[in-house]
């Protein structure tokens with residue numbers, strides 16, 4: 564698959580096969596992602612890969628926190644509001660996914676269930692957490708976004724599926740404690756990774772994009 568096809572066919576995967584991925588394959592994906600560009604080649608990324616019983620324990624910890632009513636406290640706060648045109652895109656996604664699943668994804672109960680599915684890594688055999696030093700500024704979060712996209716594209720090119728998950732940062736403090744990561748690190752994103760179950764209805768949904776002319780202004 565060439566780079567264009569890889570970018571165009573990657574999609575968020577929300578149902579995985581149960582087979583574990585060989586360590587060398589996972590390592591090779593991370594090794595490739597290291598080649599992402601970063602401000603002054605600062606490479607402000609640190610990765611934790613969690614599998615097996617420790618992943619199951621982490622799922623239980625996050626689910627218990629949610630069920631106990633613990634308020635989320637992500638290192639990067641969830642936006643409380645969005646500019647109107649962005650808000651409309653989010654509403655469109657929610658509407659389409661609600662129609663497809665037959666569930667109102669904006670209802671608190673479905674949101675709770677959705678968080679539990681996120682905390683269970685959509686049943687993927689492996690989870691990834693991406694950190695950086697908490698003292699780093701906005702440019703470094705941009706670098707991290709590039710790293711994450713490289714990682715997801717490298718995974719896709721290797722026959723693996725991923726989904727980036729802000730929800731996996733809900734309980735940043737507890738997650739860092741669990742993973743043995745110093746409190747001063749910023750937990751930026753979680754991810755599930757494994758072989759995608761492409762026959763599952765969960766993976767049939769494809770998002771669309773706004774037209775190029777909506778986002779591009781050519782000046783000459």
Ligand SMILES: Cc1cc2nc3c(=O)[nH]c(=O)nc-3n(C[C@H](O)[C@H](O)[C@H](O)COP(=O)(O)O)c2cc1C
Pocket residue numbers: 573574575576577656681726727728729730731752769770
């Ligand atoms: C920073 C970021 C956070 C996201 N958080 C979540 C999440 O918590 N749970 C989830 O299921 N998907 C999450 N997504 C996936 C988006 O919903 C998805 O990328 C978007 O709808 C476009 O679909 P696609 O990835 O299939 O192209 C996140 C994506 C990004 C980039």
